[in-house]
Amino acid sequence: MDISVVILISSFVALLLLNVPIGVAIALSGFFSLLLSLDFVSTTTTMAQRMSAGVDSFALLAIPFFILSGFLMGQGGIAHRLIEFAKIMVGRLPGGLAFVNILSCTLFGAISGSAVAATSAIGGFVIPEMEKDGYSREFSTAVTVTASTTGMLIPPSNILIVYSLASGGVSIAALFLAGYLPGLIVALCLMIASAIYAKMKGYGESSEKQSGQVFKKTFDALPSLFLVILVIGGIVSGYFTPTEAGAIAVLYSFVLSTFVYKEVKFKDLSGVLNKSVCTTAIVMLLIAASSAMSWVLSYENIPQSISQFFLGFSNNPIVVLLMINLLLLLVGTFLDMTPAVLIFTPIFLPIVEALGISPIHFGIIMILNLSIGLCTPPVGSVLFVGCSIGKTSISKIISPLLPLYLAMFIALLIIICVPTLSTWLPGLFSL
Amino acid sequence: MSLSKVCNRVDYFLEVFTSALMVALVLNVTWQVVTRFFTNDPSSFTEELARFFLIWIAFLGSAHAFRKGAHLGLDYFVEKFSPAAQAKIVKTILLFVVLFSVCILIVGGSCLAYLAWELDQKSASLGLSISIVYLAIPISGLLFLLFSAESFKNYSNN
Amino acid sequence: GKGHEARVLKLAHGLDAKHPVHLSMVFFAEQLAKYSQGEMTVQIYPSGQLGSERELIELIQIGSIDFTKVSASSLEPFIPKMKIFSVPYLFRDGEHLWRVLNGPIGKDLLNSGTPYRIQGLGYYDAGSRSFYTTKDPVNSPSDLKGMKIRVMNSPSAVAMVKSMGGSPTPISWGELYTSLQQGVVDGAENNLPSFYLSKHYEVAKYLILDEHTSIPDVVITGTKSWGKLTVQQRGWVAQAMADSVAYERKLWRKVSLESLAAVREAGVEVVVADKKLFVDSVKPIHDALANSEHGELFKSIQEVR
Ligand code: NA
Ligand code: NA
Numbered sequence: 001m002d003i004s005v006v007i008l009i010s011s012f013v014a015l016l017l018l019n020v021p022i023g024v025a026i027a028l029s030g031f032f033s034l035l036l037s038l039d040f041v042s043t044t045t046t047m048a049q050r051m052s053a054g055v056d057s058f059a060l061l062a063i064p065f066f067i068l069s070g071f072l073m074g075q076g077g078i079a080h081r082l083i084e085f086a087k088i089m090v091g092r093l094p095g096g097l098a099f100v101n102i103l104s105c106t107l108f109g110a111i112s113g114s115a116v117a118a119t120s121a122i123g124g125f126v127i128p129e130m131e132k133d134g135y136s137r138e139f140s141t142a143v144t145v146t147a148s149t150t151g152m153l154i155p156p157s158n159i160l161i162v163y164s165l166a167s168g169g170v171s172i173a174a175l176f177l178a179g180y181l182p183g184l185i186v187a188l189c190l191m192i193a194s195a196i197y198a199k200m201k202g203y204g205e206s207s208e209k210q211s212g213q214v215f216k217k218t219f220d221a222l223p224s225l226f227l228v229i230l231v232i233g234g235i236v237s238g239y240f241t242p243t244e245a246g247a248i249a250v251l252y253s254f255v256l257s258t259f260v261y262k263e264v265k266f267k268d269l270s271g272v273l274n275k276s277v278c279t280t281a282i283v284m285l286l287i288a289a290s291s292a293m294s295w296v297l298s299y300e301n302i303p304q305s306i307s308q309f310f311l312g313f314s315n316n317p318i319v320v321l322l323m324i325n326l327l328l329l330l331v332g333t334f335l336d337m338t339p340a341v342l343i344f345t346p347i348f349l350p351i352v353e354a355l356g357i358s359p360i361h362f363g364i365i366m367i368l369n370l371s372i373g374l375c376t377p378p379v380g381s382v383l384f385v386g387c388s389i390g391k392t393s394i395s396k397i398i399s400p401l402l403p404l405y406l407a408m409f410i411a412l413l414i415i416i417c418v419p420t421l422s423t424w425l426p427g428l429f430s431l
Numbered sequence: 432m433s434l435s436k437v438c439n440r441v442d443y444f445l446e447v448f449t450s451a452l453m454v455a456l457v458l459n460v461t462w463q464v465v466t467r468f469f470t471n472d473p474s475s476f477t478e479e480l481a482r483f484f485l486i487w488i489a490f491l492g493s494a495h496a497f498r499k500g501a502h503l504g505l506d507y508f509v510e511k512f513s514p515a516a517q518a519k520i521v522k523t524i525l526l527f528v529v530l531f532s533v534c535i536l537i538v539g540g541s542c543l544a545y546l547a548w549e550l551d552q553k554s555a556s557l558g559l560s561i562s563i564v565y566l567a568i569p570i571s572g573l574l575f576l577l578f579s580a581e582s583f584k585n586y587s588n589n
Numbered sequence: 590g591k592g593h594e595a596r597v598l599k600l601a602h603g604l605d606a607k608h609p610v611h612l613s614m615v616f617f618a619e620q621l622a623k624y625s626q627g628e629m630t631v632q633i634y635p636s637g638q639l640g641s642e643r644e645l646i647e648l649i650q651i652g653s654i655d656f657t658k659v660s661a662s663s664l665e666p667f668i669p670k671m672k673i674f675s676v677p678y679l680f681r682d683g684e685h686l687w688r689v690l691n692g693p694i695g696k697d698l699l700n701s702g703t704p705y706r707i708q709g710l711g712y713y714d715a716g717s718r719s720f721y722t723t724k725d726p727v728n729s730p731s732d733l734k735g736m737k738i739r740v741m742n743s744p745s746a747v748a749m750v751k752s753m754g755g756s757p758t759p760i761s762w763g764e765l766y767t768s769l770q771q772g773v774v775d776g777a778e779n780n781l782p783s784f785y786l787s788k789h790y791e792v793a794k795y796l797i798l799d800e801h802t803s804i805p806d807v808v809i810t811g812t813k814s815w816g817k818l819t820v821q822q823r824g825w826v827a828q829a830m831a832d833s834v835a836y837e838r839k840l841w842r843k844v845s846l847e848s849l850a851a852v853r854e855a856g857v858e859v860v861v862a863d864k865k866l867f868v869d870s871v872k873p874i875h876d877a878l879a880n881s882e883h884g885e886l887f888k889s890i891q892e893v894r
Contacts, residue, residue, distance in 0.1 A: 475760045
């Protein structure tokens, strides 16, 4: 491995340990590394361009929209009514609200196809509600972060489209069908892990059991439930794209909380807007910097040289598959998901196809690996969004994340060992 | 006028400006849906405009969030040091923030905006000058620099 | 040559590694290595790893990459004259197109980027773009009425679809597959290999070969990178590029036919358009163009026989 990798990683680790803002640490380490290849002015200009290009994407608008609507829902009583309604159904189970959180993130992630959108949309109002119910803020955030990634596997999913293009031939329709069961398995594993964790910590047991108000609570929740129907129904029936649904959600929650419930006053709006701008900007700086760092990694061919280094060890199929998974997990911690798929698919796919693994199955394995990477420090966009939304820090969220990582890891093992889970549904439709 | 007063004013303006952009963003994308849904002449500029608003919110908002101390860091190790050592660490952090804002945001961003201006690069749909979009980067760099100076001064006085 | 160290040049583009354009670039790299006897090597970054076409052009201007391939329409914001290629039915047929590109007009356009730090090296065939739709087939422009057609983010593409009677709808390329699937738009337009490789044929089952625009791809370098090369090295690049262009044109034809066969195989209903109807529907665009700043260029292209 060459000097550019060493500089990039060592400067990044040093800046991180020093508690430099992570976005700044990521951008600076990419900058130092790129200085080895280009002159000063070209390096600075390229870094600035890559940072701006990182946030120059229409799909990213889902983040500010769902952050804003999440805050409006939280402050305007929509969230509370939705949660009261949900508690009617799951309130008595251990970790009932964690289940609500996981199912909402899975559903929203599935439909929007974006894990960060799911984290900002659901986390924004569920985390405070879970906290009111006795859950720790960190655990609630950890649940949101991990559950949001299931939407990468359950269709529609933009990242599976990227994989299809990078693999040069795998059908998107087949990949979409292949993702259903693995996505649900991840959600199930997360639910089991959170139930155990919640039981151990005694979360959610303090909430009083009110059974007499089922009808009233359902009735109260109707206008709020309509928001869910509007967003999900609008996307599914093709009235708007998931990104556009964000803007509609903002408008609807604004009208509902300001004019109908009247729990948000006009003078509160500037505060809500400012909070949303701050959270959005924190996330965007991280995305901008990560995308610039990903660019430097690609430019210096670092992922390729790391894979060559690791794959040179053995020809044993199991060892090779293990190495590939480790590499995806490891490099997935630094690299954005899209460049990771674009760079690794052409390197790994021929190797695993020679081992007899179907490209559909491998696509699911790869996306799940990289999804775990989205929730791991030091670089993980969903983790970053979660920490900003849940107002917690990365060091505090790690311990409740550990059992959830384990759950995702077990799901990964199941999905690797049982290829039928991925290939059965596409096979049914002879894809 | 003292440094902190200047910063307060600049920051207040920043807050109002980015909030206004946020509202504009929501209205802009709603307009996109409305024109596509209700007319046969869907608006063709909204997608581009929305992306440009987002770039401005991202860079200017970052500076605002920096002043609030809201950016994420890894505080795990630093917390273990004595308060005196921590004050020194904070100053070192500020130096790196200055390095970031000067090299990448101010120099890099200005070069980028200048290149787009010199070569008269126009956006594909609105025909807007791309240099205006890129101007958000050096402006954000200047704001980061200003707020770093304020923070440095506060830590030196204590 | 003597006194020169081996140069590694960086080439980035937006298409995947199985696309004919990528394969032709690999061929370019091989030829360049051969002519320069290993003095010049080219490293290729496919799949938009280093950025979108607009961003790659900027990186060329900055000098952090040496070559890229972009659609002529991506060059419009930098080189206004390139707008001419977005005019529907500008060329009578493929032969007319290549006569223009290989003639003085094409050469002039390749050099027209130098004030913008861009040096054109050659044209690649990018075929013709046609419409494809999800719900109803299109046989004539009147069928486009009320249909939401995804177009590229450019005023000329918007004007064209409007002129034909459709509703031009800008959707980002990344959101297009699901937008077609969910019905946010009713159709889109592209060349045959892209229709096939993007898998849009899985959700859009009607293709009409109306071939409304033939926008070539342009291989460019930056004047900054170009200036660092010796006269001899530039000669090698030009030679290798010429080989690659010939190679690409052959490969493109082959892949287009294969793509057409493959989408037919997958159940796409293919209609060969009565082009006259479509040409008539864009007549207002041609009339307006004749009186615009690009009127002269338009006229001289029409005059090429
Ligand atoms: Na999804
Ligand atoms: Na990570």
